[in-house]
Amino acid sequence: MRQSQLFAPTLKEAPKDAEVRSHQVMTRAGMIKQVAAGVYAYLPLGLKVLQSIERIVREEMDALGANELLLPALTPADLWQESGRWDKYGPELMRLKDRKDRDFLLGPTHEEVITYVVRDYAKSYKKLPIALYQIQTKFRDELRPRFALMRGREFSMKDLYTFHTSEDDLDIWYQSVWQAYLRIFKRVGLDVKVVNSETGQMGGKSAHEFMVMSEVGEDTITFCDTCDYAANVEYSKLSVGDRCPSCDQGKILVAKGIEVGNIFKLGTKYSESMNAKFTNDQGKEQPIIMGCYGLGVSRTLMAIVEQHTYDNGLIWPKEVRPYTYHILIADNTNAEQVRQAESLYQSLKTKASVLLDDRSERLGSKFQDADLIGSPIVIVFGKDVAEGYVEIHHRVMNQKERVVLKDIESHLIAS
Ligand SMILES: [Zn+2]
Numbered sequence: 377m378r379q380s381q382l383f384a385p386t387l388k389e390a391p392k393d394a395e396v397r398s399h400q401v402m403t404r405a406g407m408i409k410q411v412a413a414g415v416y417a418y419l420p421l422g423l424k425v426l427q428s429i430e431r432i433v434r435e436e437m438d439a440l441g442a443n444e445l446l447l448p449a450l451t452p453a454d455l456w457q458e459s460g461r462w463d464k465y466g467p468e469l470m471r472l473k474d475r476k477d478r479d480f481l482l483g484p485t486h487e488e489v490i491t492y493v494v495r496d497y498a499k500s501y502k503k504l505p506i507a508l509y510q511i512q513t514k515f516r517d518e519l520r521p522r523f524a525l526m527r528g529r530e531f532s533m534k535d536l537y538t539f540h541t542s543e544d545d546l547d548i549w550y551q552s553v554w555q556a557y558l559r560i561f562k563r564v565g566l567d568v569k570v571v572n573s574e575t576g577q578m579g580g581k582s583a584h585e586f587m588v589m590s591e592v593g594e595d596t597i598t599f600c601d602t603c604d605y606a607a608n609v610e611y612s613k614l615s616v617g618d619r620c621p622s623c624d625q626g627k628i629l630v631a632k633g634i635e636v637g638n639i640f641k642l643g644t645k646y647s648e649s650m651n652a653k654f655t656n657d658q659g660k661e662q663p664i665i666m667g668c669y670g671l672g673v674s675r676t677l678m679a680i681v682e683q684h685t686y687d688n689g690l691i692w693p694k695e696v697r698p699y700t701y702h703i704l705i706a707d708n709t710n711a712e713q714v715r716q717a718e719s720l721y722q723s724l725k726t727k728a729s730v731l732l733d734d735r736s737e738r739l740g741s742k743f744q745d746a747d748l749i750g751s752p753i754v755i756v757f758g759k760d761v762a763e764g765y766v767e768i769h770h771r772v773m774n775q776k777e778r779v780v781l782k783d784i785e786s787h788l789i790a791s
Pocket residue numbers: 600601602603604605620621622623624625626
């Protein structure tokens with residue numbers, strides 16, 4: 377990609393309402409733009425990363441044997457009246473009426489719709505288990521939308537629903553999805569802790585949350601410095617310095633966490649209220665046993681930025697970075713710099729993702745933008761080109777090296 381053609385409106389200063397660094401960096405990097413409170417446009421760079429997260433999520437969901445589908449965001453109120461949530465959900469539910477005065481909602485979650493889709497089909501134990509997921513826009517009318525994509529009113533989620541004949545089968549899936557979530561978060565470059573949680577609005581029997589430790593998180597987590605133990609502070613009553621109840625060796629620490637995923641054993645809450653039943657192998661009718669598994673795609677994007685932001689910008693984790701190489705032309709009135717940079721760009725772009733800064737900006741502002749765009753390797757074609765050298769900045773190690781121009785490509789591929 378040529379930067380002269382890239383729509384990435386970078387800013388010198390973050391907007392005043394950007395309280396957290398991920399919000400500041402995403403706005404300054406021209407990745408998102410606020411359209412209304414809690415409602416954002418994803419600009420090309422933000423969308424590119426979002427799509428990489430989606431690709432990883434799809435790969436891991438498909439590997440489990442789950443099928444992707446797409447449910448409507450616009451949901452008739454009847455389905456939520458069947459489950460009882462139309463009255464219970466509260467003011468966060470985005471409600472609306474059509475021209476015939478019928479009630480609708482914009483889905484914050486899709487248990488009702490998926491149960492409606494599956495119940496007519498899964499009448500026999502032979503049809504189960506079923507695992508269906510979607511990546512979709514969700515809505516919550518937050519009283520106080522905060523921190524950009526962290527708590528928005530419109531956001532992107534992956535939601536998976538599983539349908540089973542037995543609790544044992546649900547347990548197997550629950551464990552598999554848990555492991556898939558750990559792989560997803562590792563691949564997108566996030567450290568997560570898994571905590572036990574209350575089931576809340578979703579109902580059901582057992583639930584866990586996947587938390588990214590961060591000072592801007594809205595939950596408080598107690599965790600062990602030695603083993604995997606972690607719990608929401610409301611349920612553990614432990615405090616800093618206590619001995620870990622799980623391994624009996626480590627010390628308890630407390631930190632804020634951002635919830636990026638959650639998994640629930642719903643049991644028969646929705647299948648009973650919405651009459652989703654199957655006939656078992658003894659010919660007896662039973663409610664289907666369900667699980668649901670959410671993953672905040674747009675919130676994951678924000679959490680990645682939060683965890684990978686440094687003093688002057690960010691460095692993307694490998695699997696989600698928009699560009700591996702960022703080539704800067706120091707002076708694009710210098711024909712030799714331009715010619716050499718173009719030559720590397722043409723060759724590299726067949727093998728890797730490359731951004732070429734071919735704009736007529738000062739080198740200083742090109743560097744500032746490169747810090748925000750977040751490629752790990754920046755290659756500078758400057759004065760040294762005349763002597764046959766270029767400079768490579770390895771941003772992860774914060775190192776610069778001067779390399780012989782004719783060896784640049786083999787050098788890059790090796791490093
Ligand atoms: Zn421990």
